[in-house]
Structure formats: C-alpha cells, structure tokens
Amino acid sequence: MLTTHLDRTTARAAIALANRAPSVHNSQPWRWRIGDDSVHLFADPGRALPATDPDGRDLRYSCGAALHHLRVALLAAGLGSTVHRLPDPHHPEHLAAVELAHGRPMPPDLALAQAIERRHSDRRVFSTWPVPPEFLEELRDAADGQGAQLQVLEGSAQRDLVARLVEHAGVEQALTPGLAQETATWTGRSRGAREGVPAANVPGSPDGVVPVRHFGAGEQGQNALGEEESDGTVLAVLAVLATPADDPVEQLRAGEALSAVLLTATRQGLATDPISQPLEVPETRARLRDVLADGGEPHMVVRLGWAPISAEPVPRTGRRPLADTIEPLDHPWPPGQGS
Missing domain, CATH: 3.40.109.10 (NADH Oxidase)
Structure with a gap:
C-alpha cells in the first residue's frame, strides 16, 4: 500500500x-x-x-x-x-x-x-497486408494476462459464419422495441459531441465483409483498396475474446482484456474495431460459443488489421468533462442499493 x-x-x-x-x-x-x-x-x-x-x-x-x-x-x-x-x-x-x-x-x-x-475504433475496411504471427501471439498474451483468451478465427468458414451472425443480430435487434430510437439518440452526432458516436466516425458506405452496426448516420469516407483487395480475405484478422465463465466478474475481466488487446494492437500500429452486436442477442451469442475451439464464453468479436497508407485519420471522439465522472468518496448510495 x-x-x-x-x-x-x-x-x-x-x-x-x-x-x-x-x-x-x-x-x-x-x-x-x-x-x-x-x-x-x-x-x-x-x-x-x-x-x-x-x-x-x-x-x-x-x-x-x-x-x-x-x-x-x-x-x-x-x-x-x-x-x-x-x-x-x-x-x-x-x-x-x-x-x-x-x-x-x-x-x-x-x-x-x-x-x-x-487508440480509436476504425470501422472502415482494412488493407490485406498480413498481420505478423508474432503480433498475434503478443495479442494473445495480452488477453491471457487479464484472464481471457483471444482466439483468432482460421479459415473462411469460421469468418463467414461470424459475419452472418453479426448480420443476423442486426436483423433481430431491428425488431426490438425501442432499439432504433435508442441507437438514433446515441449516434449520428456532431464532431464536437462529448458522448455518443459522431457521424464522422461511421463509414457512409460500409463495404466490408463484416457488417457495420446500423448507426444514426454515416459520413466517414471509406478506405480505397486495390482492385482485388477486400478485408474479407484470410489476411485480415477476426478474433473472438472469451473467458472461462459468464458472470458479472468475468464480463468485467473481458472488458479489461479487450482494453489490453486494443492498446497492444495500437502500439503495434494496427487498426482495431471491437464488435459487440452478436453478443447482445442470446441466439447469436450461443452460436458464437460453438465457434470457440477450446470452449469458454464469448464476450467480444475483434477485427484487426492494417489501415491503408492512404487512409484518412479517424476523428477523435469526444469525452465527458472529467469533473462529471468523479464523485466524492462519501457520495450517497443510489436509493435501493443498500444502506
């Protein structure tokens, strides 16, 4: 101490x-x-x-x-x-x-x-430059250090399945009462917004193989790739972050592991895009569990790769004023949360 x-x-x-x-x-x-x-x-x-x-x-x-x-x-x-x-x-x-x-x-x-x-989320398509195996091993170690496992999906079958699960989750959520309004409230915001997702951070033309969640608006220019390039090739990385169990503590640890993976990837120079949508729908979360070779509970899909050299910088998203996030140590507990 x-x-x-x-x-x-x-x-x-x-x-x-x-x-x-x-x-x-x-x-x-x-x-x-x-x-x-x-x-x-x-x-x-x-x-x-x-x-x-x-x-x-x-x-x-x-x-x-x-x-x-x-x-x-x-x-x-x-x-x-x-x-x-x-x-x-x-x-x-x-x-x-x-x-x-x-x-x-x-x-x-x-x-x-x-x-x-x-670090920032880059929802645009990535280049087909391969991520070195030693980089992937370092990312696995970063997750392992937080009590989680990062499983890189191998082969087009697994990757295509996850892409379909993301798409299916989007369809299911579109039928959820109140969800479209909630999404519209938090997305499509201006560049100066202190919270929520700005329209400038969402591609206007989501051309990637892995679908982008439907946000309120999209104004970000898509990355230009070569004639035969696509982020759906086996050279781009799609991984699933998992822990041994699924309870509030493990979910908290999964968030810690996600941070460790994203910061390590950023230090390596990689672009990153965490995808939570298929974990938000029970059916697709259960099917995603079957993808894990070593068992465990899935918590997040992570897309990793290299942004093209010509890519425009991703705009910085806003944050709430620091003072708004800090309370006094003796601040009263919310009603109904104990004495």
Whole structure:
C-alpha cells in the first residue's frame, strides 16, 4: 500500500486517461471515487442502454475497459494496483476497488499508456497486408494476462459464419422495441459531441465483409483498396475474446482484456474495431460459443488489421468533462442499493 495519501492530481490525470476507454455507443457508463490510497469504479445506470443491452453486459465490458485503462495510466505514473472486483455484494454498482501501491513501470508499460490517446475504433475496411504471427501471439498474451483468451478465427468458414451472425443480430435487434430510437439518440452526432458516436466516425458506405452496426448516420469516407483487395480475405484478422465463465466478474475481466488487446494492437500500429452486436442477442451469442475451439464464453468479436497508407485519420471522439465522472468518496448510495 501507499505510505502517503494518493496525490489527487495524479489520480485525476489517470482517470482522464481511463475515460478514453472504448464503450458501447461511446456512452461512457462509469463513475469514479478517489480515496486516500485507492480509486473506486462504479457503473452509471443512468447511462445504460436498456434496449441494446438489457442484461448490462456491454456496460460491464465498457467499465472493464476503463478499469484496465486506469491501471495502465496509474502504472505509468509509478503506481501499482491490486483490483478487488465487485467488492460489496450489497452494492452491485460498485464494480471495483483499486488498491494502490508504489510501482515501477517498464518501457512496455509506458508504451501501452502512450497508446491510450492514439487508440480509436476504425470501422472502415482494412488493407490485406498480413498481420505478423508474432503480433498475434503478443495479442494473445495480452488477453491471457487479464484472464481471457483471444482466439483468432482460421479459415473462411469460421469468418463467414461470424459475419452472418453479426448480420443476423442486426436483423433481430431491428425488431426490438425501442432499439432504433435508442441507437438514433446515441449516434449520428456532431464532431464536437462529448458522448455518443459522431457521424464522422461511421463509414457512409460500409463495404466490408463484416457488417457495420446500423448507426444514426454515416459520413466517414471509406478506405480505397486495390482492385482485388477486400478485408474479407484470410489476411485480415477476426478474433473472438472469451473467458472461462459468464458472470458479472468475468464480463468485467473481458472488458479489461479487450482494453489490453486494443492498446497492444495500437502500439503495434494496427487498426482495431471491437464488435459487440452478436453478443447482445442470446441466439447469436450461443452460436458464437460453438465457434470457440477450446470452449469458454464469448464476450467480444475483434477485427484487426492494417489501415491503408492512404487512409484518412479517424476523428477523435469526444469525452465527458472529467469533473462529471468523479464523485466524492462519501457520495450517497443510489436509493435501493443498500444502506
């Protein structure tokens, strides 16, 4: 543990980086509280997406990604961490207590922290340049370090199946009452929006083999590929992130593993696109489970590859003001969440 009180400036700077984590529809469904030698992560149910995410899976993945971002940022600042996930069963919104101690970051730790500001979701088609096997092994190790498995899909049959599952999930969700309105509320926003998905970050012509979720609007120019290029070839990477079980703690860990994979891929120079849609529909989630060679519970599909040299930079998505995401440590608990 720390022998002195946690410096508030350091804690706030780490939380600012944690807030750069990916989240479903860029909803940023988390809150933070700062203690003397700890930082606490809470779910923000007011930012949940009940039509898209009725079970709260996406919310916990999002918060798990923010939790890992926080740990990376703290370590870069010289603070190690021990995480207690869901520490109080009477307060299920209290997702994690991060106990701090002195730490010594190594060069790879600093590089991972630097990747936080560069990471973004790229929904455009990727080049057919192959991802080196050693890169994929490093990504598997990143997931394994967080208690998860990253299974790269081999062969066109598995990849085509996952693409069909994404498409089928989209059809099922289109029939879900309230979902179209919820999606329209959170997407198609302006470039300056502090939350939600801007239209400038969604391709206007989704030409990839893996379907892009239907958002409110799409204004992003599609990548231009060669005459015979397509991101559906076996040279682009499609992977499934899984854990041994499926419960709130494992979903939180899956979010942490997603963050580790995305930041590692960003450090490698790869473009990344996490795809949660087939996990949001029970039927397609069950069928995706059958794809896993070694068993386990699927939590996220991840598309990885190289953006073409000519690709325009992906616009930076907005984030809520830091002060809006931090509550006092003694802030009252929400009604009905314990004493």
